Amino acid sequence: MLLFLSWRRKFGSHDFCPHYSASAKMSHGCKFHLDCIQSNFRSIYVYRLCCRTAPTPQRSSWLMPKKLQDPTAKAVENLPQWPSFGRLAMTCDGVFKPITGSFGALPRNARGAIWVIIAGLFFTVMTALIKMIGDTIPVVQILFFRQIVMTCTVMPVLVLGFPGSLKTNFLKLHLARVMFAVVGMTCGFTALVNLPLAEATALGFAKSLFVAIFAVLLLREVAGPRRWFAVVIGFVGILIMTQPGGGGFNIYSLLAIAGAASAAAVMVIIRKISQFERPVTILSYQSILVGLIMIPPTLVYWVQPSLYEWLVMAAIGVLSVFGQLANIQGFKEGNASAVAPMDYTRLVFAAMIGFLLFGEIPEWTTAIGAGLVIATSLYTVRAEARAGESAL
Known part of the structure; x- marks a missing residue:
């Protein structure tokens, strides 16, 4: 930057501008644009020299190498208007670009499906790690350190957006979303520790059924008789898995269902506030408030972890981050209606990992339900995908 300023003083501000002329000297001048794209894993600074009323000249100079001129400038111009969203997209591209290049010839939906399957594997391994240390470390403590790791990964976005990212007219909705998120994670992870891995995972899939119900009740969406019939059949499957009145029913099955319902409430609230709020605002309130809420119970139920347990908790946070990034990449590559069903491969992973690590064999009621x-x-x-397409 200092080198550029000294060069500008020496040669003048318009010597290098092809759009400058003596007659236009009074109508416009040149200015120096700094487009900064920052992500969690890398920072790219692209320096562009252009005019206020003219496009950037497409030529190389010693100020900007050829490899950074056309592709990066075009990518910057095509990014969404919300800088943090653009940084998140660039993060996904930067992290996964070496891998995606190897199967770039595949159809977009196929690539998206592969990423969602990889995300499901990350999340399933994460839940298995929670189950491994859940008998000795309280769930609230695990959630607290998981949240710390996830917050650290998005800290650059939060810092760059602060304090504007906290400006909102929907504070009550943000608070409700955070509370449902805390309740959902606490209930769901407690169920994971105490139920067979495959059963807890299957009960978590009831989230889609609760989303359909909450969308009608809270968002005033219209649901036909076929969708209501599907919801009823889905809850029949839940009853088969939990076996109320039988030997398979316990309080942890209820916690798993409560966790799924809370997660569905979070999704419905996000669907509502995303129409008015920037993604960085939603992310900021989640990262800050969830961590603050988890501090008191963590201090009350604190257990000093061993070195092994510290490493496992760190791995839980890292797997959560990479699972989210893979999930974002999957839905970015393919259509939601095509890639979303691949999330159910988590049940296969859960059954395999549960058998290999914990000796769990799923019962026939779990399979049918x-x-x-x-x-x-x-x-x-x-x-929902067909309804969305018809609305476009």
């Missing part, structure tokens, strides 16, 4: 829940969830996803 999970099949009904997955089938009805797929139907609701397809129905």
Whole structure:
């Protein structure tokens, strides 16, 4: 930057501008644009020299190498208007570009499906790690350190957007979303620790059924008789898995269902406030408030972790981050209606990992109930996708 300023003083501000002329000297001048794209994993600074009323000249100079001129400038101009969203997209591209290049010839939906499957594997391994240390470390403590790791990864976005990212007219909705998120994670992870991994995962898929119900009740969406029939069949599958009145029913099954309902409430609230709020605002309130809420219970139930448990908790946070990034990449590559069903491969991973690590063999009731829940969830996803396409 200092080198540029000294060069400008020596040669003048218009010597290098092809759009400058003596007659136009009074009408416009040149200015120096700094387009900064920052992400969690890398920072790219692209220096552009252009005129106020003319496009950037497409020629190389010693100020900007050829490899940074055309592609990066075009990418910057095509980014969404919200800088943080653009940084998140650039983060996904930067992290996964070496891998995506190897199967770039595949159809977009196929690439998206692969990324969603990879995300499902990350999330399933994360839940298995929670189950491994959940007997000795309280769930609230695990969630607290998981949130710390996730907040650290998005800290550059939060810092650059502060304090404007906290300006909102929907504070109550943000608070409600955060509270549902805390309740959902606490209930869901407690169920993971105490239930077979496959059963807890299958009960978590009931989230799609609750989303269909909450969307009608809270968002005034219209649902036809077929969708209501699918919801009823899905809850029949839940009853088969939990076996109320039988030996398979316990309080942890209820916690798993409560966690799914809370997660559905979070999704519905996000669907509502995303129409008015910037993504950086939603992300900021989640990162800050969830961590603050988890501090008191963590201090009350604190258990000093061993070195092994510290490493496992760090791995839980890292897997959460990479799972989210892979999920974003998957839905970015393909259509939601095509890639969303691949999320149900988590049940296969959960059954395999549960058998290999914990010696768990899924019961026939879990298999039948999970099949009904997955089938009805797929139907609701397809129905929402068709409704969205018809609305466009």
